[in-house]
Amino acid sequence: MGRLIRGRAHVFKRANINTDEIIPARYLTAHDEAELALHAMEDISRDFVSRVRPGDLIIAGGDFGCGSSREHAVWALRGAGIAAIVADTFARIFFRNALNNGFLAIECAGLAEITSDGDDIELDLDAGAVRNHTTGASRLFTPLTPFALELLEAGGLLPYVAQRRGVGSPNA
C-alpha cells in the first residue's frame, strides 16, 4: 500500500516553535477546530492562516510544539488545513497529541534547511522518504513504528481504542 502525501510547504526554520505561538492561550476558551484555526500561528506569522490551502504541509526545525500540553495546537493546525508536519524533532506531548488525533507528524532532520515556502513536497510513509519536487532534493526519515501507523490509520487513539474494544491498550 503506497502511503503518499503531497502538498505545498510552509517553512518554520527556527527551533522551539512552541504551543503559545501555535495557538496562544487567549484562544483556549474554544476547542472547535475551525474557530481555533483562525488564530493558528498568528503571533509569529500574521498571514499564515490566509496562505494555507487544504493539504499543505508544515516543514519545521527542532523541538516543534514544545511548551504546554494543549491539544488545541494540533486542532488549530489541522483546522487551518495542514495535512502533516515534518520537523527535525518534536516536543513529546505535541507528538503524542498529533498521533492521538491521527495527525501525521514525521521527524526528518535537515528538511527545513533545504525547503522554501511553497515548495512541492511529497512524503512516502512506507519508504521513509521525503522528496522536494521543486528542487529535486530528497531526505530519508525513520519510518513510523507499526503502532504509530495503526493509530494514524484508525484516525487517532480513541477510534483505535473503539476498534479494538480493549479500551486504552495498544497491545489489546
Place this chain on the structure above:
Amino acid sequence: MTVPMTITEKILAAHSACDSVRPGQIVNAVIDLIVAHEVTTPPAVNMLAKMGISRVFDPSRVVVTPDHFVPNKDIQTAELTRQLRRWVEEQGIENYYELGDHGICHALIPERGHILPGQTAICGDSHTTTLGAFGAFATGVGSTDLAATLATGELWFKVPETMRFNVSGALPPGVYSKDLILYIISRIGVDGARYRAMEYHGSCIETLSMEARMTICNMAVEAGAKTGIIEADQTAVEYVRARSDKDFTVYVSDEDAEYAAALDIDASSLEPVVALPHLPSNGRFIGEVEPVSIDQAYIGSCTNARIEDLREAARILKGRRIARGVRAIVVPATSAIWRQALKEGLFEIFSEAGCVVSTATCGACLGGHMGVLGRRERCISTTNRNFVGRMGHPEAEVYLASPATVAASAVAGCITDPRVFLNADPMTVEAAPFQDDIHVGVS
C-alpha cells in the same frame, strides 16, 4: 537476576505488570491519579460522549479543580467551568474543589494528600511533572490521552531514558530552587531532556523542602522532559503522611541503573538566575543581566506561589514600597496557601508595599487574566515560561526569576539582585529612582 532500574522504570514496570522495563519499550500503565481542570477536560468529556462512554473508569481516582481562568473571566470560560462542574456531578466525582477551596491543580494535589510516592499520575497540563517531587511518575498529556485514561484507567507510555542531576552543596542565601532549575535548563536547553526523565539527587536536593522540590520538578517540562522525579525521602514521606493515610511504595533507583546522561552541579557556586525573553533556557546569573526597567512584577503560578515563596517575597517587601511605575501582583497558588498567608500577615506586608493580591488562578502566567501584558510591556515573573505572547501581547517581554528576585525588582523598578535587600535593613536601603525609559508608560 534482577535488571537494575531507575525510579521511573520501576514505577512504570510495577504499573504495567512487568518485572522490568527498558527505555524505549512501550508499556500500558495503570494510572493511579487523574487530575482535571476546566481547559483541557471539557474537550475530553466531549470525546467520551462521542464514543458513547458514559462512565469514568473509577471516579475515586479523579481529582478536579477549575484553575486556569477562575473566577470565570468571561462567558466562554464560565461555560467551560459549568461543563466541568456538571460532569463532576454526573460522574459522582467526590474530589472536586470549588472556588474558595480551589487552587492551581499542581499545587493543590499534594497539599490535599492526593499524590503518593510510587504512584502514576496524569493531567491535561504540561506542569504535571511537579508531582514527581514525591517520587511519583507524573506527566502532562493532551485531551485525547486524558479521555482514554478516564475511560480505561490506563495509558500507554514509551519508557523514557533517565538523565541524572547530582546537585551537591548548599544553595547560598538569596539563591533558591528556582535559580537551580533555571540554571539547569540554561545548561541543557529547552529540549535538553526531550522525552527523558530528569532525576534529581544529591546533598542539596535532600535539604530542600517539598515546596522547593516541586519547583524543580515543575520546570522539568521546560527542558522537554516527560517527567521530573526525586526519590521520596523522610521529608517527602512526612509531608505525605501528614495529609494521607493511604499506603504507598517508595521506589529508589538502583545503584547500577543506567542513565542516558549525568550532570554534576555544585549548588554553592550558584547565584540568582534570570531567564531572559523568550526562552526558559535563556538563564543568566543576575550579575550578567542588564538592570532593565519593568512594568510588572508577578508572583504566582504552579512554579512559585506556595507559602515559602510568598514568605521569601514578603521578607524583601516588608517595610518597602513597590517602585513608581510598577504593578506588582501576588497570586497564591491555592486557597489554603491564601488563608495561610493571610494568617501570617503576609497580605498586610504586600498591601502596604503596594502589591495587589488575587485569589488562586493560573491567571496571567499563560496570558489568561489578572495581569495580562500589553504591547512592549516588560514583566519579571516567578512563572515557568517566557515564550513570545505567553503573558499577553506578542511584543511583551517576560523575564523568569525566583520570588525573591521578582520582589527585589518590584521594589527597585528594574531587574535587581535580591541579595541587595536580603542583606540590608529595610530602612537603610533606598529603592532605585524611577527611570522613565522607553519601556515604561508606552501606550
